[in-house]
Amino acid sequence: MSLRIPVLAVFFMMLAAPLQAASGEALPDAAPVLESALETAPVDIDGQLLFKVRGVSSFPAEERAQAIRRRIEKVAADLSFPSDGLSTEVVENVTMIMAGETTLMIVSEADARLEHTSRDHLATLNLIRIQRAIDEYRQSRRNDVMLKAGLYGAGATALLALGIAVLLVLNRWLDKALSHVLESRVHAVGIQSFEIVRSETIWKTFHGLMLVIGVATIVVSAYAYLHYVLALFPWTRSLSNGLFIIAAGAVERMGKSVGAMIPDILILAIIYYLSRFVLRRTQRFFDAMAQKRVTFAQFEPEWALPTYKLVRVLIVAFALIVAYPYIPGSESAAFKGISIFIGLVISLGSSTAISNLIAGYLMTYRRVFKVGDRVKVGEVIGEVIAIRLQVTHLRTVKNEEVTIPNSQILNGDVTNFSSMAGTRGLILHTTVGIGYETPWRQVEALLRMAAERTLGVLREPQPFILLIKLGDFAVTYELNVYIHDPHLIARIYADLHRHILDVFNEYGVQIMTPAYEGDPDQPKVVPREQWYTAPASPDERKASSTTDDRP
Structure with missing residues (x-):
């Protein structure tokens, strides 16, 4: 029984709390919150704020402020009524501020709560402000004051006109003086013989800058003039205050915007200089690898430059990702829309470029070829003169430059004549058809003799001969020789064919290639005494043997 009494007491206390709130005891605490949310309007006379008043649904604050202002101006315009004749009168729960029999305004308890003071105190303060x-x-409307204001306004107008004239003359004089001083020092900006910016363009830009400075000075002077002159007269004083509020608001917004951007700009500067520092150190590191001052196993020095370019893109991309949130305006819808548009254009228009770029890196790291190699890509044979990230440049034996996309090279067959020529040697081969009546041992000996006479053919490994076909009319022999320099392929081929013709003619063996229809009475060979029949001369053989097929 003793335990039930405390439990019931606690239960009734919990019920009592909401009942007290419902009974109205919580209203005083909530009243300031509600009143602070009410609309207010200023009461000003000749641009000077007296006080603010609140409104109700049936009588908005703006209409109430306008009515009070009109009544005060009407009383002020009546010079027969003394300003110290104002009084206050308490009627029920409001206080009225009276000007004789005219009620200027009513101060209620709600108005007092809005100002966090008592009703009598607020009424007294408002009376003093109205007086x-x-x-x-x-x-401000006395004749002598108006005359003085008019004189000040006329003086300010004359001063403005004089100032504008002086500014125009000073701007023109300064422009001529600077033009005379800097005329011999300003030249066109260009690269070698190409002018990027002409000197006339630089001068026009300079003159335009001087003009902008002059116009800005005149605009600021006109603004200061209007603010001063409008403040002299009571009817335009509110306009003067409006101009000041507009300018102050603009300066305040600009100051806040600049102040808000300063931390972001500092962060962007830190990211920029840190990225620049990392890029410089990375470039020096890869330059050392390219110069073989730093070496790693399974890493070729030729990979240093393309690897640096790839790492540089990654560093710049990472810096942009980190810096993006701190770029001014990056959160705006316009900035995001432009970013999406640029990304869409790049993604749609760069598929081929990206495939060529990836192919360029794959070719580099797969060691397909290097600059200076003699290669065959498709139907094109030439020397590699440049390997770009997008394309590869070849120079043919006819001194033609051919540009091939890297993706095409990666997806096709590439024959590299230089990759093994320096170590195992490159094999050149040619075929001849000789009749069955000629012993094959003699033919092979003649072919080896022709190979020995040819400059550029290696003695080790020795040339070898294959019998590749027993034809209807002739036996096809294939001569294979080794060379080290693939750039001499055309010359060595030509020289080898000359020596084959000479050797077979020298020993009276007829070359039956490609075929014949009957045996002639005499072998079709050229006697030695006719080898240099006019207009040929013995010197031509020596000249032809030194010919190089390099462009």
Whole structure:
């Protein structure tokens, strides 16, 4: 029984709390919150703020402020009524500020709570402000004050006109003086003989800058003039205050914007200089690898430059990702829209470029070929003169430059004549058809003799001969020789064929290639005494043997 009494007491106390709130005890705490959310409007006379008043649904704050202002101006315009004749009168739960029999405004308890003071105190303060406003209203409209304001306005107008004239003359004089001083020092900006920016363009830009400075100075002077002159007269004083508020608001917004951007700009500067530092150190590291001052196993020095370019792209991309949130305006819809548009254009238009780029790196790391190699790509044979990330440049034996996309090279067959020529040697081969009546041992000996006479053919490994076909009319022999320099292929072939003709003619063996229809009475050979029949001369053989097929 003793335990039930405390439990019931706690239960009734919990019920009592909501009942107390419902009974109205919580209203005083909530009232300031509700009142602070009410709309207010300023009451100003000649651009000077007196106080703010609140409104109700049936009488909005703006209409109430306009009515109070009109009544105060009407009383102020009546010079027969003294300003110290204002009084307050309490009627029920409001206080009225009276000007004789005219009610200027009513101060209620709600108005007092809005200002966090008592009703009587607020009424007294408002009365003092109204009295001061009436005195200033009458003072500013006196004849001597108006005359003085007019003189000041005329003086300010004359001063503005004089200042604009002086600014125009000074701007023109300064422009001529600087032009005379800097005329011999400003030249066109260009690269070698190509002018990027002409000197006339630089001068036009300079003159335009001087003009902009002059116009900006005149605009600022006109603004200061309007602000001063409009403040001289009571009817335009509110316009003067409006101009000041506009300018102050613009400066404040600009200051806040710049102040908000300063931390982001500092972070962007740190990211920029840190990325620049990393890029420089990375470039020096890969330059050392290219110069073989730093070596790694299974890493070729030729890979240093393309690897640096790839690492540089990754570093720059990472820096941009980190810096993106700190770029001013990056959160705006316009910035995001432009970014999406640029990304879409790049993704749609760069598929081929990206495939060529990837193919270029794959070719580099797969060691397909290097600059200086003699290669065959498709139907094109030439020397590699440049390997770019997008394309590869070949120079043919006819001194023609052929540009081949890297993706085409990666997807096709590539024959590299230089990769093994320096070590195992490159094999050149040619075929001849000789009749069955000629012993094959003699033919092979003649072919070896022709190979020995040819410059550029290696003695080791020795040339070898294959009998590749027993034809209807002749036996086809294939001569294979080794060379080290693939750039001399055309010359060695030509020289080898000359020596084959000479050797077979020298020993009276007829070459039956490609075929014949009957045996002639005499072998079709050229006697030695006719080898240099005019206009040929013995010197031509020596000249032809030194010919190089390099362009």
